[in-house]
Amino acid sequence: MKALSPRAASRAVNRGAAPVTYGTGDHPPRGDYARARSDYTCEQVATYSAVEHETYRRLFARQRQQLPGLACEEFIAAVQQLGGPDRIPRLDAISQRLRPATGWELVAVPGLIPEEAFFALLAARRFPVTDWIRTPQEFDYVVEPDVFHDLFGHVPLLFNPVFADYMQAYGRGGLKASRLDACELLARLYWTTVEFGLIATPHGLRAYGAGLLSSAAELPHSVRSPQARRVAFNLQRMMRSRYRIDSFQASYFVIDSFDQLFAATAPDFTPVYAEVRATIAQAGEIEAGAVLPGEREFTP
Numbered sequence: 407m408k409a410l411s412p413r414a415a416s417r418a419v420n421r422g423a424a425p426v427t428y429g430t431g432d433h434p435p436r437g438d439y440a441r442a443r444s445d446y447t448c449e450q451v452a453t454y455s456a457v458e459h460e461t462y463r464r465l466f467a468r469q470r471q472q473l474p475g476l477a478c479e480e481f482i483a484a485v486q487q488l489g490g491p492d493r494i495p496r497l498d499a500i501s502q503r504l505r506p507a508t509g510w511e512l513v514a515v516p517g518l519i520p521e522e523a524f525f526a527l528l529a530a531r532r533f534p535v536t537d538w539i540r541t542p543q544e545f546d547y548v549v550e551p552d553v554f555h556d557l558f559g560h561v562p563l564l565f566n567p568v569f570a571d572y573m574q575a576y577g578r579g580g581l582k583a584s585r586l587d588a589c590e591l592l593a594r595l596y597w598t599t600v601e602f603g604l605i606a607t608p609h610g611l612r613a614y615g616a617g618l619l620s621s622a623a624e625l626p627h628s629v630r631s632p633q634a635r636r637v638a639f640n641l642q643r644m645m646r647s648r649y650r651i652d653s654f655q656a657s658y659f660v661i662d663s664f665d666q667l668f669a670a671t672a673p674d675f676t677p678v679y680a681e682v683r684a685t686i687a688q689a690g691e692i693e694a695g696a697v698l699p700g701e702r703e704f705t706p
């Protein structure tokens with residue numbers, strides 16, 4: 407899921423491949439917003455066509471078979487909570503399992519929603535799931551997050567208590583960042599963790615970011631490719647870093663654990679934003695894919 411501003415619009419795209427920036431006016435977001443309530447949620451589409459269920463089934467099958475060795479264990483353990491792989495699930499059915507696990511619930515949205523609405527939903531432990539699915543022609547790449555990206559990529563880790571708390575903290579932090587005009591810096595944290603994060607485990611590197619877990623091609627690339635660069639999680643460094651929206655990420659950030667991620671992001675970001683702004687003013691932003699002197703790289 408992602409929000410609708412130009413920045414945010416680039417943020418939660420399912421990375422099958424190529425590029426896209428919108429919000430710049432070249433095309434309006436997909437989705438029928440007349441269906442939405444004032445908080446941007448809507449009723450999930452009542453019935454999907456046979457072709458739509460089949461697209462979901464094929465996406466699910468392709469992605470599930472490559473999870474071992476590439477996805478983190480917490481994710482693999484929870485994929486079954488999505489229900490049968492043959493049909494687009496009902497969000498309410500997943501919420502019935504999710505609420506007792508971590509207190510989260512899923513809500514349908516017509517597509518990208520504005521940043522503040524997105525933050526408000528996360529802060530209330532409600533995860534917005536786009537309810538439409540890509541066309542068969544878009545099987546490998548869709549420019550906006552669809553129900554497959556949002557469900558398969560994001561929902562399994564909402565069953566993990568620590569990650570679930572992190573997502574809510576992010577939503578609260580987003581509401582604060584809006585007041586501090588710091589959404590661009592905070593968005594870099596979302597991009598490098600929730601969407602494209604890697605985690606170091608005793609068995610090797612694994613993906614936990616939804617943009618990776620829902621992408622057939624970038625998932626193995628991020629974990630195994632010698633071409634990809636991987637550096638350790640570092641909050642201020644990540645907030646200074648530009649990222650690509652038009653190709654695989656040139657570099658990935660590696661956490662040790664969800665506990666580390668939660669603890670490192672728990673402090674008030676007000677002074678962090680100020681420091682990051684000062685560093686950027688002095689030393690500039692870090693280009694996508696750059697590795698700094700002295701920075702240790704993780705190798706697959």
Ligand code: PHE
Nearest residue numbers: 575576579671672673674675
């Ligand atoms: N600690 C952050 C703040 O004060 C909130 C936050 C938590 C943001 C976790 C992102 C992730 O703004």
Ligand code: CO
Nearest residue numbers: 407418551616
């Ligand atoms: Co996403």
